[in-house]
Amino acid sequence: MKSKNKIYSFFLLALSIITLISLIPTALVKGNALGDSKFELRPLPYAYDALEPYIDKETMTIHHDKHQKAYVDNLNKAIAKYPELYSKGLEGILRDLDSVPDDIRETVRNNAGGVYNHEFFWTIMSPKKDQTPKGDLLDAINRDFESYDNFKNQFKEAALNRFGSGWAWLVSNSDGKLSIISTPNQDSPISTGLIPIIGIDVWEHAYYLKYQNRRSEYIDNWWNVVNWEQAENNYSNKK
Structure with missing residues (x-):
């Protein structure tokens, strides 16, 4: 009987420990809350x-x-x-x-x-074919750029005119107003309080193997892989 009681007590102890561990936040287990979790390549x-x-x-x-x-x-x-x-x-x-x-x-x-x-x-890229902007994002594009075609032309101009390496972005402010910007090197819109909706990398390593110096062709073809569903989410979730 004593042996059975010891086994039962051990079982209860083990169950209690497992339960306590399950209540610890995942971030703490990984060390994020302690500030010792390194960034990883996703x-x-x-x-x-x-x-x-x-x-x-x-x-x-x-x-x-x-x-x-x-x-x-x-x-x-x-x-x-x-x-x-x-x-x-x-x-x-x-x-x-x-x-x-x-x-x-x-x-x-x-x-x-x-x-x-x-x-x-x-x-912001996807293999899903034939995507186009819809919903609130399309309404905002038409409002702030007059048409989707006007937006594409202005976005391409920003990407083409980015001297050297950098990015072109469609961004929103916290009120939902859209604008097009370009940033040098790896500067990010969030550092200036803007919300990125879509962005294209125009560093040469993003396109040179296939397009060589034909950045314009790269930009034109890039529209075929833009993930407009994710872009709509980015716009809807703006903070």
């Missing part, structure tokens, strides 16, 4: 060849596995001196760059932007 949301023929498999592989990985690695290396920054998260860091210590601020700005911009970029 996988693409689709296969490397999913955007063919508009964006080739080799470009996607190098772009994600080499270029974005370098941004992740360099960001972790910089923040290693100030691990408390991890608790702010990627967006928190970019929204408050002035709080980043001076000696790593420029490195963090470039590499945190590189990580964030690319994570956004992958989500």
